[in-house]
Amino acid sequence: MEEIVVGRLADIPDGDYRIFAVDELEVGIFRTGSKVLAYENVCPHAGGPVCQGKIFNKVEEVITPDKKSAGLRFGKARHIVCPWHGYEYDLLTGCHPGDPSLRLMPVKVAVRDGQIYVSVPE
Amino acid sequence: MLTKTPRNGKNGKRSLRISELPKISTATDTREILAHAAKEARRDNYFIVDVDAHVTETAFWPDVIDRMDSDVYKQMARAFKERGPAPGLLNTTPGLLFQDVFGRIPHQQRLGETVPGGRTHRQVTLVQRAMDSLGIDYMVVFPTPMLVLGMHPQAEVEVVIGNAFNKWLTEDVLPQEPRMKAMLYLPFNHPEACVKAVEAYADNPSVIGFSVTSTRFRAVHHDSYMPLYSAIQATGKPLAFHSGFHWGDQSMQQCNRFISMHSISFVYYNIIHLTNWIINGLPERFPKLRVIWIESGLAWLPFLMQRLDSEYMMRSSEAPLLKRRPSEYIRDMYFSSQPLERSNLELTEATFKAIKAETQLLFASDWPHWDFDLPNSITTLPFLDEEAKRNILGFNAARLFNLEIPEHKTLKAKPKKAPAVREPVTA
Numbered sequence A: 001m002e003e004i005v006v007g008r009l010a011d012i013p014d015g016d017y018r019i020f021a022v023d024e025l026e027v028g029i030f031r032t033g034s035k036v037l038a039y040e041n042v043c044p045h046a047g048g049p050v051c052q053g054k055i056f057n058k059v060e061e062v063i064t065p066d067k068k069s070a071g072l073r074f075g076k077a078r079h080i081v082c083p084w085h086g087y088e089y090d091l092l093t094g095c096h097p098g099d100p101s102l103r104l105m106p107v108k109v110a111v112r113d114g115q116i117y118v119s120v121p122e
Numbered sequence B: 001m002l003t004k005t006p007r008n009g010k011n012g013k014r015s016l017r018i019s020e021l022p023k024i025s026t027a028t029d030t031r032e033i034l035a036h037a038a039k040e041a042r043r044d045n046y047f048i049v050d051v052d053a054h055v056t057e058t059a060f061w062p063d064v065i066d067r068m069d070s071d072v073y074k075q076m077a078r079a080f081k082e083r084g085p086a087p088g089l090l091n092t093t094p095g096l097l098f099q100d101v102f103g104r105i106p107h108q109q110r111l112g113e114t115v116p117g118g119r120t121h122r123q124v125t126l127v128q129r130a131m132d133s134l135g136i137d138y139m140v141v142f143p144t145p146m147l148v149l150g151m152h153p154q155a156e157v158e159v160v161i162g163n164a165f166n167k168w169l170t171e172d173v174l175p176q177e178p179r180m181k182a183m184l185y186l187p188f189n190h191p192e193a194c195v196k197a198v199e200a201y202a203d204n205p206s207v208i209g210f211s212v213t214s215t216r217f218r219a220v221h222h223d224s225y226m227p228l229y230s231a232i233q234a235t236g237k238p239l240a241f242h243s244g245f246h247w248g249d250q251s252m253q254q255c256n257r258f259i260s261m262h263s264i265s266f267v268y269y270n271i272i273h274l275t276n277w278i279i280n281g282l283p284e285r286f287p288k289l290r291v292i293w294i295e296s297g298l299a300w301l302p303f304l305m306q307r308l309d310s311e312y313m314m315r316s317s318e319a320p321l322l323k324r325r326p327s328e329y330i331r332d333m334y335f336s337s338q339p340l341e342r343s344n345l346e347l348t349e350a351t352f353k354a355i356k357a358e359t360q361l362l363f364a365s366d367w368p369h370w371d372f373d374l375p376n377s378i379t380t381l382p383f384l385d386e387e388a389k390r391n392i393l394g395f396n397a398a399r400l401f402n403l404e405i406p407e408h409k410t411l412k413a414k415p416k417k418a419p420a421v422r423e424p425v426t427a
Ligand code: FES
Pocket: A043, A044, A045, A046, A047, A048, A049, A050, A082, A083, A084, A085, A086, A087
């Protein structure tokens, strides 16, 4: 693998993300606090540009102790939503909420001296 | 489009081209949204007929209204403008249009991209961008909000709007792009107006068939429709039933979420119409009329085939026109592939066998709707051989609609071979 600089961490505000193409490899870089995560921009559903979608917090349904629905709310987990058909993936795990076997392909990423390095195949 | 961010060839290492890709919004160019599909299309080079894609007629509603025959209805439709941008006289319920999953799927919300001005119709440019990205050779277009027009309480309004839409499509849009085709809208709540529409467009080369939007409460076997079916059969062009959803339907009002209603409603109308079509012996009455069932997926078919067969064997006296089992008539019909259920490939394979997919199935994308399918919905199916894939993607439709196949995409030309880019699609 070869490390390539794609940009500066300071150019991605906390909670935001950017998408880069390094030759044939397309990578989404997501910043959450001091953490930086990277995934291939290929949706495991049908190959859509998943990282170019929008981020939504996970929708949860609140159930009361007597098993009634108390309505919907946004939870803390953040999902990237593929813009082609709406498959959602947890940003931290890369997994679909209903089928964890369906997951985004992680890309090795590192931050040094404020620069974001992505590992690409030699 | 891409923003260049060159940081190449540092420290004597190989030179890599780095660029930034945009977040996708309602303003993103179709070619950018479908860039990944375009890569596959360049690699595969199949002959593809997309038998079900959509125009957004309400984006051009003033032009459609201009084509209305009656000055009174024109005035009525235009009067809505003063209340806001509502598409006058249509019966869609904008507050219930939840297809885009509340902003998660931008291309379903709106294709708001810029197109060059000039003589090419905006709708044509949008379709051309999608066709070129998806590698499609012919695209058959249907309307969008008008899919529920069959539920309009005024049959005469369906006629006025349906006829105006047909004129707009065949006069303003289709002549600009010979790869775009239409199965003309039939105002089915008014059988006589349908016959007039068939007569008016029978010889139009862009009109390759006729369609009924299935979302309606009409018995397709009613005697008033027999002149219509005779007229369509005489043209040699097929008849399609294009399904849709309707949350206003009382049965569907039991569903509290769009997902539930949409999953059932899109299949429900075609289940009813196909059942009536067969049990009343319409395939025997119109043996040369070829019928296509559109946008209900395929999983309903093995269910209905088995169910009708088992009841027919006990109650054949109620379907006296039949000379074969219901499933055998179904096997002679045509079906569009989208939305193709494939979460269990064993079931998908069994379904393909049951409906003789190799000769009867027609690829459809449904672009630009939220549950659209790509050609890879067919090309990645592990149980299909190359010939079956090519039939389903395009050759079955070419035979059915009598479409010309470009020389370089005939059966002799093999698609370019390339390694698979990922596992087969699973859902
Ligand atoms: S390709 Fe991503 S949701 Fe379908």
